[in-house]
Amino acid sequence: MEAGGAGEVDHLAGERATAQFDVDHMKVAWAGSRHAVDVADRMARLVASDPVFRKDNRTMLPRKELFKDTLRKAAHAWKRIVELRLTEEEANLLRLYVDQPGYVDLHWGMFVPAIKGQGTEEQQKKWLPLAYKFQIIGCYAQTELGHGSNVQGLETTATFDPKTDEFVMHSPTLTSSKWWPGGLGKASTHAVVYARLITEGKDYGIHGFIVQLRSLEDHSPLPGVTLGDIGGKFGSGAYNSMDNGVLRFDHVRIPRDQMLMRLSQVTKEGKYVHSNVPKQLLYGTMVFVRQTIVADASKALSRATCIAVRYSAMRKQFGPQTGGPETQVLNYKTQQSRLFPLLASAYAFRFVGEWLKWLYTDVTHKLEAKDFSTLQEAHACTAGLKAVTTSATADGIEECRKLCGGHGYLNSSGLPELFATYVPACTYEGDNVVLLLQVARILMKTVSQLASGKQPVGTMAYMGNVQYLMQCKCGVNTAEDWLSPAAIREVFEARALRMAVNCAQNINRAPSQEEGLYELSPDLLEVAVAHIQLIIVTKFIEKVEQDIPGEGVKEQLRNLCNVYALYLVHKHLGDFLSTGCMTARQGALANQQLGKLYAQLRPNAVALVDAFNYTDHYLGSVLGRYDGNVYPALYDEAWKDPLNDSPVPDGYREHLRPLLKQQLKLSRL
Ligand SMILES: CCCCCCCC/C=C\CCC/C=C/C(=O)SCCNC(=O)CCNC(=O)[C@H](O)C(C)(C)COP(=O)(O)OP(=O)(O)OC[C@H]1O[C@@H](n2cnc3c(N)ncnc32)[C@H](O)[C@@H]1OP(=O)(O)O
Numbered sequence: 246m247e248a249g250g251a252g253e254v255d256h257l258a259g260e261r262a263t264a265q266f267d268v269d270h271m272k273v274a275w276a277g278s279r280h281a282v283d284v285a286d287r288m289a290r291l292v293a294s295d296p297v298f299r300k301d302n303r304t305m306l307p308r309k310e311l312f313k314d315t316l317r318k319a320a321h322a323w324k325r326i327v328e329l330r331l332t333e334e335e336a337n338l339l340r341l342y343v344d345q346p347g348y349v350d351l352h353w354g355m356f357v358p359a360i361k362g363q364g365t366e367e368q369q370k371k372w373l374p375l376a377y378k379f380q381i382i383g384c385y386a387q388t389e390l391g392h393g394s395n396v397q398g399l400e401t402t403a404t405f406d407p408k409t410d411e412f413v414m415h416s417p418t419l420t421s422s423k424w425w426p427g428g429l430g431k432a433s434t435h436a437v438v439y440a441r442l443i444t445e446g447k448d449y450g451i452h453g454f455i456v457q458l459r460s461l462e463d464h465s466p467l468p469g470v471t472l473g474d475i476g477g478k479f480g481s482g483a484y485n486s487m488d489n490g491v492l493r494f495d496h497v498r499i500p501r502d503q504m505l506m507r508l509s510q511v512t513k514e515g516k517y518v519h520s521n522v523p524k525q526l527l528y529g530t531m532v533f534v535r536q537t538i539v540a541d542a543s544k545a546l547s548r549a550t551c552i553a554v555r556y557s558a559m560r561k562q563f564g565p566q567t568g569g570p571e572t573q574v575l576n577y578k579t580q581q582s583r584l585f586p587l588l589a590s591a592y593a594f595r596f597v598g599e600w601l602k603w604l605y606t607d608v609t610h611k612l613e614a615k616d617f618s619t620l621q622e623a624h625a626c627t628a629g630l631k632a633v634t635t636s637a638t639a640d641g642i643e644e645c646r647k648l649c650g651g652h653g654y655l656n657s658s659g660l661p662e663l664f665a666t667y668v669p670a671c672t673y674e675g676d677n678v679v680l681l682l683q684v685a686r687i688l689m690k691t692v693s694q695l696a697s698g699k700q701p702v703g704t705m706a707y708m709g710n711v712q713y714l715m716q717c718k719c720g721v722n723t724a725e726d727w728l729s730p731a732a733i734r735e736v737f738e739a740r741a742l743r744m745a746v747n748c749a750q751n752i753n754r755a756p757s758q759e760e761g762l763y764e765l766s767p768d769l770l771e772v773a774v775a776h777i778q779l780i781i782v783t784k785f786i787e788k789v790e791q792d793i794p795g796e797g798v799k800e801q802l803r804n805l806c807n808v809y810a811l812y813l814v815h816k817h818l819g820d821f822l823s824t825g826c827m828t829a830r831q832g833a834l835a836n837q838q839l840g841k842l843y844a845q846l847r848p849n850a851v852a853l854v855d856a857f858n859y860t861d862h863y864l865g866s867v868l869g870r871y872d873g874n875v876y877p878a879l880y881d882e883a884w885k886d887p888l889n890d891s892p893v894p895d896g897y898r899e900h901l902r903p904l905l906k907q908q909l910k911l912s913r914l
């Protein structure tokens with residue numbers, strides 16, 4: 246059943262009637278524009294109405310069938326994209342709503358961007374049309390069995406042979422086996438492989454190469470190439486639809502022009518030439534994908550909160566001592582204090598994701614004009630926001646499962662699979678701890694430059710206000726004072742800066758900078774988190790300050806923004822107190838205001854998740870159904886389990902019957 250379909254009984258109608266804002270306009274605020282709402286709606290319904298894209302049986306499929314189902318869906322999606330002549334925007338949305346991880350994600354999400362970002366114009370002309378028409382399928386083969394985070398530690402070699410004008414790709418050790426790349430195991434014909442470039446006897450470090458892996462005739466691995474899937478992963482269904490793979494090379498030769506040569510080149514004679522650009526541009530594909538992962542975090546968290554809010558509104562437990570109807574669990578203050586910050590976070594991540602996309606586009610234009618000044622800002626923001634939003638989203642999905650009680654543990658709730666599919670986002674595209682340490686190092690560098698008068702820019706500009714922020718006092722006197730965006734912004738800036746300065750001072754006391762960074766790394770993580778949370782809060786405040794049409798929409802967004810910020814104050818009160826940014830009394834007032842905001846949010850909760858405009862197909866949850874008619878659906882769903890195919894289970898004759906007979910004999914004794 247789909248959102249708002251005709252002829253349904255809406256069990257959540259009462260909830261929808263209490264909304265104090267125009268849901269249709271909120272859909273526009275969430276999606277970014279009326280056009281974005283319309284096109285997403287069209288694609289979501291197209292997928293939902295196509296039986297090939299059915300996914301309610303996914304968690305019951307054995308791995309081989311699941312993988313075949315993924316191939317079928319990907320091929321069918323491509324057929325529909327071609328038949329309907331969908332635009333790139335429409336095609337991306339269609340794939341999103343198919344909602345099954347598969348090789349196409351890596352083909353479009355990493356292989357194509359890697360060639361675009363690191364290939365010369367000539368290379369792009371040769372390879373991109375093949376990729377665009379799916380005449381080749383590509384993946385991104387960087388991580389190895391022995392090294393993932395430490396990219397400079399990769400071991401695969403690409404040794405140039407001037408005699409034949411070729412590179413020889415080789416995996417010298419077991420640990421140099423490529424391990425994890427999605428789409429590599431079974432589907433890809435090609436890969437962008439990251440390997441140590443060796444020419445004239447010298448190791449020039451990691452570079453990208455386009456390598457054909459499988460025959461375009463019969464899909465068998467090419468000579469010298471060993472390929473396979475790395476095995477089953479966490480959860481049922483979930484990321485098991487993806488063929489994460491292993492790859493080994495035994496002296497495989499590729500033409501010289503398959504080295505991605507936009508950043509550096511090897512001449513016919515074997516001379517290494519590095520263009521006058523920062524080496525870190527090699528990491529450009531990761532920066533691009535980290536940015537998309539932030540946008541995806543809001544999608545995953547909004548799905549989980551949509552399920553938990555709708556279910557909490559229909560689920561009833563206990564009731565007043567005086568008798569009468571049972572209480573909707575959404576009315577319990579504890580349920581609200583666990584759920585509403587997650588709902589607010591989904592909105593916060595949506596808007597910071599929108600801003601990050603803008604930043605990424607801006608930086609890309611500057612890089613094209615050979616202006617590299619914002620590269621560090623792009624790295625810090627994408628790495629930090631990727632880490633903070635994915636960790637909060639993974640934790641948030643699990644919290645939503647608990648918020649749905651026992652039924653949340655059923656696969657039919659959609660939450661176990663959503664969690665299992667989502668949680669590797671904390672690891673892929675950079676382990677979150679490793680990424681936060683990158684942000685912290687940049688913050689430490691910025692602090693050390695303050696003394697020399699260098700003014701920080703971009704999202705670190707606030708650090709330039711060091712004199713004021715190190716000594717300012719929070720002016721909050723009443724709970725309502727916490728509704729001031731200026732007050733909120735100031736305490737978040739002061740907290741982030743003071744934590745950074747304290748940590749930098751502690752590092753300076755260590756025998757060496759390196760030792761200090763090592764010893765204080767747990768503190769550095771917290772410094773990075775404080776800085777990134779400041780960015781998210783600031784971008785949410787800026788969003789709310791914009792012109793937002795629709796009755797009551799701005800007010801709701803302001804509430805959500807305040808919930809997000811004050812929830813963080815409450816959660817990290819220790820940081821705010823220990824840095825002297827506020828008093829314990831002001832912390833208590835923040836919590837008091839938070840309680841009031843939850844009460845204001847309560848009548849709008851269901852409408853706020855309706856504004857995500859998700860179809861029941863995309864949600865994939867019996868508990869999150871638009872119509873709220875959960876119990877009959879849960880009951881029906883149970884009977885679909887293969888275990889219920891027969892009333893007497895397989896194994897009865899061999900294992901249950903003999904046992905039961907034996908007990909019978911014993912009882913006769
Ligand atoms: C239809 C659309 C679909 C959408 C797309 C969906 C895609 C599908 C989504 C998910 C599927 C999952 C796919 C998963 C793929 C992968 O996981 S691919 C592998 C990813 N691997 C990693 O992320 C590895 C993490 N490690 C690193 O990034 C780096 O090695 C490092 C940790 C940053 C360390 O690097 P290195 O040792 O070289 O660097 P440092 O000495 O620490 O730093 C040197 C200087 O470089 C700066 N730096 C580092 N990284 C970057 C960067 N990315 N950009 C710019 N600058 C960078 C760093 O700050 C140092 O600067 P300084 O010298 O000034 O101090």
Ligand SMILES: Cc1cc2nc3c(=O)[nH]c(=O)nc-3n(C[C@H](O)[C@H](O)[C@H](O)COP(=O)(O)OP(=O)(O)OC[C@H]3O[C@@H](n4cnc5c(N)ncnc54)[C@H](O)[C@@H]3O)c2cc1C
Nearest residue numbers: 385386387388392393394425426427669672673674675678
């Ligand atoms: C589902 C999935 C899909 C993937 N897809 C791809 C793909 O398509 N292509 C590809 O190339 N790769 C892919 N990867 C690999 C992924 O990018 C790496 O797993 C990731 O970068 C983490 O690296 P690692 O596994 O080496 O972790 P490790 O670095 O070994 O991490 C292990 C632990 O060590 C800690 N640690 C590591 N370094 C430090 C440090 N300097 N300081 C403090 N702590 C540290 C980490 O925090 C973590 O707790 C995928 C991984 C997964 C799970």
